[in-house]
Amino acid sequence: MKLPEIHIPIIELPVNNNVKLFMKREDLIDSQISGNKYWKLFFNINNYLEKNPENPFIITFGGAFSNHIAAVSSVGKMLNIPSLGIIRGEELQDKWRDNPTLAFANQNGMNLRFVTREEYRDKEKLTQSLQKEFPDALIVPEGGTNEDAVNGVKMMLNDETKDFDYLCTAVGTGGTIAGILKFSEDNQKVIGFTVVNDSSLENTISELTLKQNFDLIDSSFGGYGKIKDENIRFINDFKERYGIPLEPIYTGKMMQKVFELIEEGYFPENSKILCFHTGGLQGIEGANLLLQKQNRNLIIK
Template identity: 70%
Template sequence: MKIPTITIPMIQIPLEKNIQLFLKREDLIHSQISGNKYWKLFYNINSYLDQNPENAFIITFGGAFSNHIAATAALGKEYNLNTLGVIRGEELQDQWQKNSTLKLAHQNGMDFRFFTREEYRDKETLTQILEKEFPHALIIPEGGTNEHAVEGIQFMFNEETKSFDYLCTAVGTGGTIAGISKFAEENQKVLGFKVVDDQSLYNKVLELSDNNNFELIEAHDGKYGKITDENIRFINDFKQKYGIQLDPIYTGKMMRKLFEMIKENYFPEGSKILAFHTGGLQGISGANELLRKQNRHLIDIN
């Protein structure tokens, strides 16, 4: 993988308070390998290909609407690499063609193996089985989070990012915030907005970043993947006001919570805040499929 030559724009979000808020549009880095997924895969893939592996093959894990699955499949197509997605939920085995994310991943050349949720939870055993079957493969964890992923996040920084007091990101598996924490300036505070109810995340991030300059903030609305009517309204209003599409699982929840914190005077006057838009927009079509079945308002994508 190459470092993209495009300049990632920072968009200022107007506020009534004496606080500056900017959104760094990492979602624009690639049409399908979006946002932090590009950078989390960056070192993993380059380190693997540097070894000139025999029968290069990438295996990774994810759920029905996984951004990571979609990004890995797109990367495989772009670099002519075989990919295999280990998918949570055996009920998808005979109807994955109806799932927008898996359908797109398959169009990009990815094959699948489906496991029950109980089998999927034991990823250590699954990984051992896959290592025996595919000894030359690169096996990337769910969400792409490992030490290589953390190193890749450094490319989300530039000279402009040094001027901010706070750096904000959504947190799923912890790799992105670990990288931001590791490569932030000494004077910067890192805020991670948890979209999963996982109490082990703090120690995981601390181990990967080796830095305690971060704070984790609950933003999951009760569980991972939950989409509330309040979240839908916020995303649609945000797009109408600022012309920027947010996703309902990651950046949408982060920005809604961030706005609440600004309103509640969490940040001192004069603060300069940078939030990273980490992509995930491919998941909106799947989210709308579920919302439509529930006769609920949809996320505006027009």
């Protein structure tokens, strides 16, 4: 069995301005292997399975609330492949069952191994020792960004997406925007909404794509993983208005910034803007638990 190709429709989000806003809902691919994760894993997994059909085994890395860990564990379950998640933070060893993402990954059959932050940081050393321990395993990097991932993102584009002036995506490690940019038309502008403060992103993206028709716009709203009341209000209003859920780390911040840019007149009149909904909705439950712990009166609906 392999991951199948899936066609995702584009829908219009009516706005009261002189631009046309659309969304491609990659979040609907699968409730758990959602969005960009599916496409970033697509060639990684399918190429590996072609070479190792007998005893496949997948290893990857992630933090406590990682969408990537959730996605890889779901792929493992879907294709009946055992998997191992290397999780940042020894302290989670005794309390991972209270973490919805890790509990979900484990229910999918993913074994979890907890390492210190220091060990986690040295990915090269960690990867080498894992490759020694599991010589035939597929080791997918954190966030799933590699060349196969960038090429998999091509599947998010098609003849319909060529019709847009702007292609918008949230940016973490840069793999998704690199794929969109690499396969975009030269007359299209690709906008990356960065949620992580990482000064090397621009170079990483240029090197992966050799293209320059992109802009990065800071959409961190105070820092990676920080959730402000205004972010929650935006997500809840957006869901009420369009019936589309967003999560607070990537897609919520991107869409909030897109609306700010529309209000500021950033996009010329009659521009056609396409935003990719990159999923990650499994993170809402964990985010709400954190908000509760912080005694915040708001929750993400």
